[in-house]
Amino acid sequence: MSMYQTSMVFLVIGSLSCMLGSLMCLSNGNCYFIEWDIISINSSSVVMTLILDWMSFMFLSFVMFISSMVLYYSGEYMAGDKNMNRFMYLVLAFVMSMGFLIISPNLISILLGWDGLGLVSYALVIYYQNEKSANAGMLTALSNRVGDVAILLGVSLLSMKGGWNFLFYVDGMLDMSTKGMLCALVVLAGMTKSAQIPFSAWLPAAMAAPTPVSALVHSSTLVTAGVYLLIRFSPALEETLSKTVLLLLSGLTMFMAGLGANFEYDLKKIIALSTLSQLGVMMSILSLGYADLAFFHLLAHALFKALLFMCAGAVIHSVKDYQDIRMMGGLVYHMPLTGMCMNLANLALCGTPFLAGFYSKDMILELAFMSPINFVAFILYALATGLTVCYTMRLIYYSLSGDFNLGNLYSVGDEAGIMTKPMMGLGCGAIFGGAALSWLIFPCPYMICMSLGFKTLALSVSFVGGVVGYLLNLGVVSYTLNSLSNYKVVVFSGSMWFMPFLSTYGVSKGFLKLGSKYHGVGDSGWSEYYGGQGIYSLVSKGSSNFQVFQDNSLKVYMLSFLLWLIVLFFLMI
Template sequence: MVSMYVSSMVFLVFSAMCCLISSLICLMMNQAWFIEWELISLNSSSIVMTLILDWMSFMFLGFVMFISSMVLYYSGKYMEGDNNMNRFMYLVLAFVMSMGFLIVSPNLVSVLLGWDGLGLVSYALVIYYQNEKSSNAGMLTALSNRVGDVCILLAISLFFTYGGWNFLFYVDNMPNINMKEMLCVLVVLAGMTKSAQIPFSAWLPAAMAAPTPVSALVHSSTLVTAGVYLLIRFSPALEGSKAQVILLLLASMTMFMAGLGANFEYDLKKIIALSTLSQLGVMMSILSLGFPDLAFFHLLAHALFKALLFMCAGAVIHSVKDYQDIRMMGGLVYHMPLTGMCMNLANLALCGTPFLAGFYSKDMILEMAFMSPINLVAFMLYALATGLTVCYTMRLVYYSLSGDFNLGNLYCVSDDASVMTNPMVSLGAGAVFGGAILSWLIFPCPYMICMSLLFKMLAMIVSVIGGFIGYMLNMTAMSYELNSLKMYNETVFYGSMWFMPFLSTFGVSKNFLMSGDLYQKVGDSGWSEYYGGQGIYSFMMEGSKSLQVFQDNKLKVYMLSFLLWLVVLIFIIF
């Protein structure tokens, strides 16, 4: 019998090829298909299902399916000892289906179905290991994303004034300025919750409690990119709105905060999660500057090398017996050369090394941002975040791949599992060639970029400085391990994402949940039970018992009831 992970992989690869070919056809013919069919019609009210099939939705769908196929095949080895392997596969397929539904929906109501499907399935996947840490992380993820769901619902109600929910028809020209501003704020807020921008950033590193294949899927092309994709679709309405300015500032702060936090983190998966958060800040910031095509370009290029990076991290964690602390690794490149090569490839693509996937999108984003009329704060945050990306990447390389071998004597670290290495090699090819191919397809006519030599070299200069500091500083830190205690407060502040996890749960964990427990005891299990279901049940049971006694045909009972009625009658007469 063919294993489920193999059959799922074959189906998704075939679907991805069909979608990518359809995307190329749409690009060549410069066409898009808007499909609409009526499900139910009653008294001139109709429920209509709509799909938008253009080059963007086809291309994104193809990337999602390709990465999902690699992740599912990879899961065949990573999750082989799990008792609920099929349940895991079905959850991942449901996740992909929800994302696909979101991508092809031009209608806010059907967008909400895919949006909520992502939230529900992501909660089920985050709590998959069924321990307290997973439960807390799942609750934080679900509650953070609920804010975005409410914003989408409010936006749906505001679209009543336009007479329909197909937002693609209205984003180019919204005559009511106040209504447009309100819609922009709601949609931006929804996108910020799903893509974990400040102040909703805490859930993204917490979601690392999920199995690593899920992290590879969630943090590359599905859940966290849903907010960016929705804002790309809404981008014509965002131009010139106040929400655009706020989004630029918050996205730049997110980019800087995540890059800084990754330099103080020791959990391998959380470092990669924070790098995802930083890249989401890059996408959101360039989107707020009015370049949605660049944001989409970086979204796709980032999906390839970030999925690869998570898969390499999963292979390392799987080999070192489920350790995630990078201080417990070291020298892995000698024992896992293929994984080490793929991980370095993904890291270099993340840093924007010339002619890898990340270079084409990141370099163009930085140059367009430097040419745009941004303020000094956003400019400095861009430059610092670029340097910090290379800094934490070099730190990760030093601690895990090079450096001293820190595992114990009983270890079995190798690249033997071909089920895990084959998908990594496939995505490695995407990390090398994906950026160039995408740039040729999406930008057949290149941007005209005119900059001074210093500005042109700025990205390279800060990257080299960041890489040098990241490698040399951590070589020193390995020799003098307790230096961070001299600046303990600052280290805690930077390492905890500016106290974002504590602020996100402040008042919720104690006041909100404890008051909910009190309401449950007093209300649901208290008065409403006493006067509700249980009370009515007890009253009827007692009444039926009394009736049963009267129906037993006992002479004593009838005599007693006759005497009682006689006494009552005498009392009434006299």
Template structure:
């Protein structure tokens, strides 16, 4: 036990020091405008240097500081959450490996060296998703690994495409890439890789499935590490995205992603999956504003969202621990009376997620919506932003009603309360981040304010939609708990909306039906059929048969000599004639 306590305390202290150092040096780089670039040449091919490259500028150092801070809180929280696990130090090492992979990805401006963090995230995330070693975890881990593998292949093809630019340090080339077919292909590959990592449509199914991992892992994955890797890569590549086909496709798909995730969360009853779908919706917001050309706003929302989303997952983990390991929100209710402190933090994180005024989410999300409404977007994109904003508040108030303030739905034997000190202490740090983080970041990243000129209707649109969505979510669910299930009257629409537009089905059974079964047939016809007959096995049988015949000739049999003598006589006879 002493080793376990030492492990999570020492990890928290180490990552806390890294966090403080990262933020301090980031502020120094912002003030002086400096940037440190470290390169180690490994091999040179046709004047192209394959090198290990690191960049330490204000953006990478600030992101590294935030990742370290959230990771330190999560590891400290894990000391109590995973205390009953026999392999707790293995879990801690896996999480530390996960954080190290994210560090490598953040500070790598080179498309080759970035693979060290990119593939590391994919590998360790698979090990963490299958941590509980049951059938559900195994299926979720395989879906996660294979979905991310598509992005890995896209990165590898992108490395070969960048060979024509004379190097792989993409920060030197993205601003000066000429409009050509090579630029379109390269940006398309990077966008594909980012879409798989950040779970945009049609690769969204793995993100809720990854909830099979322990809750501290979910807090880390969905706040600042795995799902944000794709957004961070797109932020670095953003100058090359301008006026490309990929930019338009990305805007449409990200808008559909945030609408689909918001709609699905309103039909979901699994506590962790609701929060996962809210992450998916916020990722859609980041990618969509990035596709409009505002990469600094996407980075701003990336950091502020990480603070309150990690807090939200910590509160969810504490609640799940307290209510006999249930995750169904229908088996909760009135938890604010039994767990007041966790309820306060959960409401704080939810309000920050909705963009309540002067919390962390307000500064980034409100600015994103105003800039998007001021941009030259079409009506479809505008409506997707409009609906996604309302749906966010709708499912948030629904979650609050079912779990914290609604009717008491726990069983007759319950033991809720006794909030563990080790699990609550990290919430204070993230709670302060959820309150002051947005203002702090807005002062640092945008010292000169944006000039946004809008009419009164557009200016108050985000707030109006949020209030309308919140009222809708709360009132609809007040009438649905313990009363007739009105959703059964719209069963088909409910199933379609609640199943993420059948995306998990298409990503698993659809892919296996389309590729794996047809691949089995082609294997039977090709690999195990004609190619075997005329290939390896055919040559083997031919050589074997000739070898057996040669062996007969070498056995010195009298019959063979007599037969060969008669054959020679017949040949001579025909030659004489």
């Protein structure tokens, strides 16, 4: 067996085992907490901790299942790569880091998975060794370092409590000032990993990685790490300012991502922006206090988003490696199986009734409309929902239906069986996954009482967004240059509100340049002169002088004796 087949078999077995463990924990109400001391420093014990409950088992099961499908899919997608085994090892290291993160309730042990994800994601983003990939990898790494520093500061903050198992401290064990600081640091870490405003620029840039990596990163691993951390921390977020800030920023993120996707022409970036929008949905409902709903949407979204990326990879693989959707069109006639799976994933993303996305998104929107949110958050929810359907219908028009825009030399088809079999597996998940998860996670359903207008608002906004998205691209507007008349608005909306520019040029010309000046004046200048090097030269000169006295030289003793006589003579006078 090839490596991708072996990896897939082991991961599928692991996924089934974890799902059985999750079902047992759900039925028995058990939670296993394993801890052992590594070292004790100043009465604070550095411990390795594992938590095995229904949530960690279920998330591990989904991560392993999606990873197995991605690795099998990579057997065909990466077949021409000379370093295919290296790619497989990197993906497996990525999955292992995510596993460490999932089962760690301890800020010390969580750093293993957290930093592992950052390191391996950088290696995967720069896998195609060119300048664009290098820039994207550096942006990804530097953005995520902000969250790493926040986690380290949280470790130092909890050290005065004698331990780092945050599950023991989030329920009323901390005073309000410490709790507020800890929540602010954890929210900052979660926002960097899940790419909320103002750290959103790295997520579309990470599309420089191979498409199988994008399917894994943007469905169940890297970008969901921040959401999962905040789900574990959710009891501590009650009655803190961080909760309100998170609601505002996540609402702006899902609106900004939906708006940007309607102006984007890169197939993978459109799907990346849709991921960003759904991360905003998860973060916003989490900030309203519904952590179980955020987890539900995280799992349902992982299924259809991995499927959507796999379909996009199959399309890109067939159309001569183009990613511009204007170069596609009419693919449903040439790739019927891929087109069916892509439509299925798109419909699940839009929240079409009785697909995976419907059960989570509909409940999230209804509970958000019932919650005491202000008018701004309500409008952001409604606009983001409509924009999701709008850019989805635009994507369907340009790639699957519409005019056939490929050149004469093309070979488009569904002949690659290794790529289509995983898509079928995830397609079943996109159909049945939402219903199965809702029965498992919510055995007692929520009681939602709303007026008819609010109850049908989500479907109404989705219908209007779909109609607008399809009609605006039916040929008249698409092939004219009407956007030039509103050039500034189009550029602002389509460039993620200038966030990539501010995250790269602004930071390098601002903070980094100022930091290099301070480094030149301080660390390498006066601090060095009066610090390390100054003390070194003073001590070395003093020791050489003392060495002369210790050599027992007669001349030194005679000179010293004469000096003492002269001093005594002047004192006597």
